Amino acid sequence: MEIALSEADRAFREEVRAFLAEKYTPDLRAANARQAGVFAEPALSQRWHAILYEKGWIAPNWPKAHGGAGFSPVQSYLWETACEEAKTPSIPAMGILMVGPVLMGRGTEAQKAQYLPRILSGEHYWCQGYSEPGSGSDLASLQTRAVRDGDHYVVNGTKIWTTHAHFANRIFLLVRTASEGPKQQGITFLLADMKTPGISVKPIITMSGEHDVNQVFFDNVRIPVENRVGAENEGWAVAKYLLEFERGGAYAPRLKGAIGEVRAIAARESDGAAPLSLQADFVARLDALEMEAEALAMTEARMVSQASRGGSLGGWAPSVIKLRGSETLQRINELAVEALAHYAAPDQRSALGLGANVAVIGPEHALTVTARYLNNRAVTVYGGASEVQRNILAKAVLGL
Ligand SMILES: Cc1cc2nc3c(=O)[nH]c(=O)nc-3n(C[C@H](O)[C@H](O)[C@H](O)COP(=O)(O)OP(=O)(O)OC[C@H]3O[C@@H](n4cnc5c(N)ncnc54)[C@H](O)[C@@H]3O)c2cc1C
16 A cells, blocks of 8 residues: 655655664664564664764654754654664663653653653663553552652552563553552652662563563652652543553554565475465465555555644554554464474574574574464563453444
């Protein structure tokens, strides 16, 4: 599908492609080909971050006044698509896409001056402290407690599934500051330095064998009151504001990139008789997934078009994108595993990641397929689980 673009947008797309052709060098490409996590390892993502920062494109959606690229909705979509096509490293979302917009919308002037430039430069590497062992989908039930003591909050409790907490030097977190009334009341949004005494990080190794997520413990952690975003006990509104960004974004370019990879694998893998790319059953299933991706691309194009006119398709649209995008991605990953057949089985962990010098078992394209399949089992859980998205749609669209 080709959206009708203005001349200026076509020129922008060419500028983006020329930039990527020049700056996304073969060594960066080779390093990224060994990445299977949701976000690239910091040693790689921060190299790419620095290149985008120098160009002024590290924060495509931030206004220029705050140091962002100030891309229009169409430009942002073209940028994301071009990055997917080029397969650039995935930069962690927690700074640029999550806490940055929250600070712009809800932070004090001092907080904006302190944090926004450091998010842009990459000096601050953020992680998100929302979920707790008993509070995920039902986030408002969170129990990590903060008690006011003079100019500080004293925080006790634990957060879980905290992506890249072992790399981060800053965390934004939700804490309970009051227990009376509805559970959404009495929550406060805080910012903390990960080096604050009393914060400790314990790794969680996922089934792909990678260390991406953690449990973070807070033991009498003193956080200055000036690190509070929004009013005390009104953190739920700040959290909801952030979730709008977490659930937004494009999925179709990523799906199309993943389908392209399966097509390339299918052209080289056979069942002994003919390549999979010539087998009607396999091709039909891949084509069906491509139709899903095209349908999603059309919905995304409608969202972009509405946003360009200052409107929105409705609060339900991000839920449709998240639900269909994440579930389709998993089906594409499943087909990739099927196409690889026995080469999906070997444990390739020692050949993955920066600095790995172990040979891939089987063809080069076998390296990341199984790890991605395993890692992406989580895409229907984080950022609002599929069942939660269906609940949102049932209420917002069907009026149930
Ligand atoms: C890889 C990964 C990275 C993550 N990174 C972060 C991070 O950086 N920071 C952070 O704060 N959190 C993070 N999370 C946590 C994530 O946000 C939660 O896992 C998610 O909100 C679901 O919560 P839960 O795990 O407690 O599952 P639960 O909420 O207990 O859900 C269990 C199951 O019940 C279903 N369910 C729950 N409620 C309902 C309902 N009302 N109706 C129907 N079905 C329901 C769910 O859909 C799910 O299938 C991450 C999770 C993963 C897997």
